[in-house]
Amino acid sequence: MNDISAPMGVQEAFDQALKQGRFLVQQCDGCHRHVYFPRELCPHCGHGSLQAVEPCGRGTVHAVTTVRRKPADGGDFNVSLIDLEEGVRMMSRVEGVTPDQVVIGMKVTARVADGIVLFDAVEAQ
Amino acid sequence: MDKSMRGKAAIVGAATFGCGEAPGFTDMELLARAARMAVEDAGLTMADIDGLCTASASATMWAMPVIEYLGIRPTYVDGTMIGGSSFIAHLLPAMRALEAGQCSAVLVCYGSAQRSAKFGRREIVASRRFLDPQPYEMPYQPMLPPSAYALAASRHMYEFGTTREQLAHVAVAARAWAAKNPEAFVRDPLSVDDVLSARMISDPLSVRDCCLVTDGGGAYVLVSAERARDMPNKPVYVLGNGTAIYNRQISCMPELTTTAAFTSGQQAYAMAGMGPDQVDVVQLYDAFTINTILFLEDLGFCKKGEGGPFVASGAIAPGGDLPVNTNGGGLSCVHPGMYGIFATIEAVRQLRGDCGERQLGGLETALVHGNGGTLSSQSTAILGLESTL
Numbered sequence: 001m002n003d004i005s006a007p008m009g010v011q012e013a014f015d016q017a018l019k020q021g022r023f024l025v026q027q028c029d030g031c032h033r034h035v036y037f038p039r040e041l042c043p044h045c046g047h048g049s050l051q052a053v054e055p056c057g058r059g060t061v062h063a064v065t066t067v068r069r070k071p072a073d074g075g076d077f078n079v080s081l082i083d084l085e086e087g088v089r090m091m092s093r094v095e096g097v098t099p100d101q102v103v104i105g106m107k108v109t110a111r112v113a114d115g116i117v118l119f120d121a122v123e124a125q
Numbered sequence: 126m127d128k129s130m131r132g133k134a135a136i137v138g139a140a141t142f143g144c145g146e147a148p149g150f151t152d153m154e155l156l157a158r159a160a161r162m163a164v165e166d167a168g169l170t171m172a173d174i175d176g177l178c179t180a181s182a183s184a185t186m187w188a189m190p191v192i193e194y195l196g197i198r199p200t201y202v203d204g205t206m207i208g209g210s211s212f213i214a215h216l217l218p219a220m221r222a223l224e225a226g227q228c229s230a231v232l233v234c235y236g237s238a239q240r241s242a243k244f245g246r247r248e249i250v251a252s253r254r255f256l257d258p259q260p261y262e263m264p265y266q267p268m269l270p271p272s273a274y275a276l277a278a279s280r281h282m283y284e285f286g287t288t289r290e291q292l293a294h295v296a297v298a299a300r301a302w303a304a305k306n307p308e309a310f311v312r313d314p315l316s317v318d319d320v321l322s323a324r325m326i327s328d329p330l331s332v333r334d335c336c337l338v339t340d341g342g343g344a345y346v347l348v349s350a351e352r353a354r355d356m357p358n359k360p361v362y363v364l365g366n367g368t369a370i371y372n373r374q375i376s377c378m379p380e381l382t383t384t385a386a387f388t389s390g391q392q393a394y395a396m397a398g399m400g401p402d403q404v405d406v407v408q409l410y411d412a413f414t415i416n417t418i419l420f421l422e423d424l425g426f427c428k429k430g431e432g433g434p435f436v437a438s439g440a441i442a443p444g445g446d447l448p449v450n451t452n453g454g455g456l457s458c459v460h461p462g463m464y465g466i467f468a469t470i471e472a473v474r475q476l477r478g479d480c481g482e483r484q485l486g487g488l489e490t491a492l493v494h495g496n497g498g499t500l501s502s503q504s505t506a507i508l509g510l511e512s513t514l
């Protein structure tokens with residue numbers, strides 16, 4: 001998807017994948033590190049060739065906040081930074097639990113809903 | 126870091142205008158009033174100004190209307206816009222321009238009617254979604270900027286055991302300083318309990334952990350050290366300046382608990398040939414209470430992770446060992462969108478001895494630190510009186 005003859009940039013390509021329910025990150029052909037958000041070059045080594053790869057979907061909550069919102073507007077909600085097992089971090093929301101139950105270190109798993117990546121808490125083993 | 130620029134320029138004029146509420150004024154009018162007063166304070170006229178540094182949070186080509194409005198013909202223009210740290214980051218390039226003879230008197234100026242403007246914050250937030258998109262954060266509706274700082278605070282609490290009470294001490298210290306400053310917008314007493322029980326914005330930050338939204342203009346004038354000696358005010362020399370950026374978005378910050386202030390501070394200290402133990406007073410950009418803790422750590426005033434106990438000890442409040450934000454800071458004095466220039470002006474006023482009830486004694490050096498974006502850009506300057514040259 002980083003072929004210079006490709007008809008679109010990586011942002012549009014990743015958006016289209018999301019709309020089809022697929023969550024992708026990138027992996028650099030130069031240094032083999034994973035990259036998120038999608039870029040036209042590797043921010044680690046500058047290489048211009050990156051592959052779109054499906055992450056395993058497992059992650060850990062790295063930082064957390066509860067955004068306060070009036071009940072009439074939908075109430076409080078979670079915003080988290082999630083570290084994926086592939087070594088990249090992203091902003092998202094952990095759902096299925098109340099915002100105050102989302103804590104740093106919590107294991108979460110990714111899913112795509114309405115064209116964005118969300119996370120659910122992994123059930124206690 | 127090039128030490129040859131150490132002390133080669135000095136701030137010789139400074140002014141603020143309309144800090145707090147200035148209904149009926151535009152951004153440009155606030156800037157122009159402050160600019161004229163700063164130039165006058167320097168013993169100069171607008172005709173002497175041949176260098177301009179300015180930035181706006183809304184107008185991308187802001188230097189042009191400012192030049193037009195002030196009626197100046199600068200041979201040096203810096204419109205670098207990296208958020209609230211811009212007006213500190215403008216220093217070193219301006220020093221080089223002065224040293225090279227490209228200009229002889231640089232005006233650094235800012236104005237914002239953010240509190241009173243009819244085109245309000247809601248509209249600005251909406252337009253930024255298109256003008257400055259962050260497509261990998263925006264879908265999750267973080268309340269920016271507060272949520273970004275809240276995320277960093279959550280991580281600091283997790284890694285180091287920092288508490289909301291410790292964060293609250295930053296706001297309480299700022300308010301205690303503001304009580305001594307007639308220009309401060311909010312001066313009534315504030316307790317730790319007041320901060321903790323205030324309306325939550327984005328956990329762990331309550332509204333009292335967040336800076337004010339005010340109007341205000343600020344300006345200062347920079348000339349060569351040689352010229353500064355013949356001017357009416359006690360020159361405030363620029364001993365060091367460094368600027369660093371690691372990221373724009375909080376989700377891309379390499380480590381949430383170490384900001385680029387670590388790098389900008391190292392650069393500024395290296396240029397000044399000084400360390401934090403030689404700094405007499407600190408003015409830093411306290412957009413949120415966590416900022417003060419992060420920057421005190423990153424700039425070496427306490428160890429990483431010890432910022433919470435440090436501020437809770439009373440060290441940064443009036444009477445403490447390390448006076449921080451003696452005007453009341455962005456939390457209690459003034460915060461019209463971007464604060465960096467006001468931190469600089471307070472450092473100049475303290476070094477010149479212009480601070481009335483809050484004036485500190487025996488000052489020779491000051492550290493000024495600006496932050497921009499969401500813990501994104503960081504610029505550090507070290508200022509000093511003639512005795513430090």
Ligand SMILES: [Zn+2]
Nearest residue numbers: 028031042045
């Ligand atoms: Zn690479």
